[in-house]
Amino acid sequence: MSSVEDRINSHMENTLSAQKQAFLQNVIPDARSRIDKLNIAIELLVDNRKELEEAVSEDFGHRSDEATAFSDIMPAVGALKFARDNVRNWMKAEKRRSVFPLGLLGANSKVEFQPKGVVGLMTPWNFPIGMVFTPLAGILGAGNRVMIKPSEFTPKTSELTAKLLSQAFSVDEVAVFQGGPEVGAAFSKLPFDHLMFTGATSIGRHVMRAAAENLTPVTLELGGKSPVVIGKSASLDLVAKRVMAGKVLNAGQICLAPDYVFVPEGKQDELIQEIKKAVSAMHPSGLLNNDDYTSVINERHYSRLNGYIEDAEKKGATVISLAPENEDFSQQPHRKIAPTLLINVSDDMQVMQDEIFGPILPIKTYSDIESVVGYINERDRPLALYYFGSDQREERSILENTVSGGVTVNDVIFHNGQQDLPFGGTGASGIGCYHGRDGFLEFSHKKAVFHQTKIDVLQMLRPPYGKLFHSEVNRKIKR
Incomplete structure (x- = not known):
């Protein structure tokens, strides 16, 4: 030292x-x-x-x-x-x-x-x-x-x-x-x-x-890996706008950022298109030189995030960069990483094991909501869980059968902004x-404070124990 x-x-x-x-x-x-x-x-x-x-x-x-x-x-x-x-x-x-x-x-x-x-x-x-x-x-x-x-x-x-x-x-x-x-x-x-x-x-x-x-x-x-569950009743236009607003805020460097998304089978392509539109609408002038888009904090985290993308692609994921075609993120001074979608992800990929803490979003499909609940429950309890949809029965099923630090329904992160709600994790998330x-x-x-009565009604509880003591104790110890 x-x-x-x-x-x-x-x-x-x-x-x-x-x-x-x-x-x-x-x-x-x-x-x-x-x-x-x-x-x-x-x-x-x-x-x-x-x-x-x-x-x-x-x-x-x-x-x-x-x-x-x-x-x-x-x-x-x-x-x-x-x-x-x-x-x-x-x-x-x-x-x-x-x-x-x-x-x-x-x-x-x-x-x-x-x-x-x-x-x-x-x-x-x-x-x-x-x-x-x-x-x-x-x-x-x-x-x-x-x-x-x-x-x-x-x-x-x-x-x-x-x-x-x-x-x-x-x-x-x-x-x-x-x-x-x-x-x-x-x-x-x-x-x-x-x-x-x-x-x-x-x-x-x-x-x-x-x-x-x-x-x-x-x-x-x-922290942990906070999942987004998109119900079949959800508006994908709304999902894309709100999920990506949370994902690109601070370039995804948020403990509550959506970490991966479950979308119903058959709706993945539509979701991707809506996400592209949402990101373009938030950053119409591009991303690389856009003052509204945040840099990654340092070289170590910049390399870590790019390593997730390279590892996922090597193991079979489809990488979809949401950067405009005319922007080259390999030549820049500020360590910016474009919002990136990963499709066809598998659990052996590093991005599905670590908390991402960056603008990378894996997307998984599902056929039934029970399998989604099972997937979430097999892993460490997340800091947050996000559900999108109008099916109240499905919403209750997810809320009652999963454990997370907090939940936002039909948005992400916003439960953290409610001053009268507790904020914290559970298990590995806090x-x-x-x-x-x-x-x-x-x-x-x-501090517990008890003021005893001045009337000495407790004399019977002190030795020598008599009939009144036994009567009172026996009265209390019964069904």
Whole structure:
């Protein structure tokens, strides 16, 4: 380990200690102070929007200001505002029932929501602003302090985020630590009161293993292969527009991006034609030099995605590039990959085994919906599932017989944008959830508080045990 890493690790440990001490000086911050912090975070995003958009574009090689505003800044502002406007109600204790007859005699039960303390937040590169500030809605709303490790793949954005947060918050409230995998590994080993990680499932396993050494509770927002199921009743025109809007957004570099599509036999060719029309309508001036079309984040991921296409073609898939005929994507400075369809895919292809995280969309056909359900259930549980169609019986069958983190019906990704819905995975796609009140609860300790009645009705439960004790216990232990 280098001396620089030693200093960073020491700084992280000292900061955690300072935040824990500061937390103990004010264990349950009042609503006003929480709202003030949420407003500060909102102001940072609003007042520095242009600078943030420029930093993200520089990190990606190219990403439009509109894409960053829509997919990074706007959702984060929305999450922070929702928490700000609701946190007073979320903080209120919940009344619970007391065992009969204690409640009638003056006893009462309730749950109080207490901040956990110091939360560690490890964020990814694909939405480098939103994935920092959106979780802050729940973390700060619940009254916690936070240490943040942003992605090293977006250094300009991470540096700017660290600068803005350090100007607005004291280090014992919010602190940011930059660095590569070694810093991330050391960060995950710190004894936080809660640790949230967003990223690849493979890295999530390492994070959970490190957190387990301190028995640190975790929220893991991972990924997986989110399927699209097109019912026979679906409008393929609508399917194509909405699926491809989700697939080309951020060039498919989204944990919720549709990963593969099931289309009824006999409708594949029609779907392909509708997809071509949809992509052309979204990008009428082409893709290569189009400001609305995002670059792949770096050379490693660019090579990985091109490798998926080459591997699939070698193993028998038909590759359909949706690039205009006059655009040569092999000669370009910005690592753009045209939206690409893969037909006749098989499970031995790498693209059908890994989360794609790019603008590649495999298409599979099916004859009966039961086989689709079986295929999905034989694999890791996805972060999201998407169903298109108007057949409510078919929709219920899919929803009730598959398990996924969340579902959007007749669109993709949009369940993530609903502030009052929980967002998270299940199984290999994640642990825990956040957004809205669910985020407040995720980062709160639910403390049970019971006030006993002053009437000593429990004397019979103390030794020496007599007839009344046995009568009461026997009355309770029966069908």
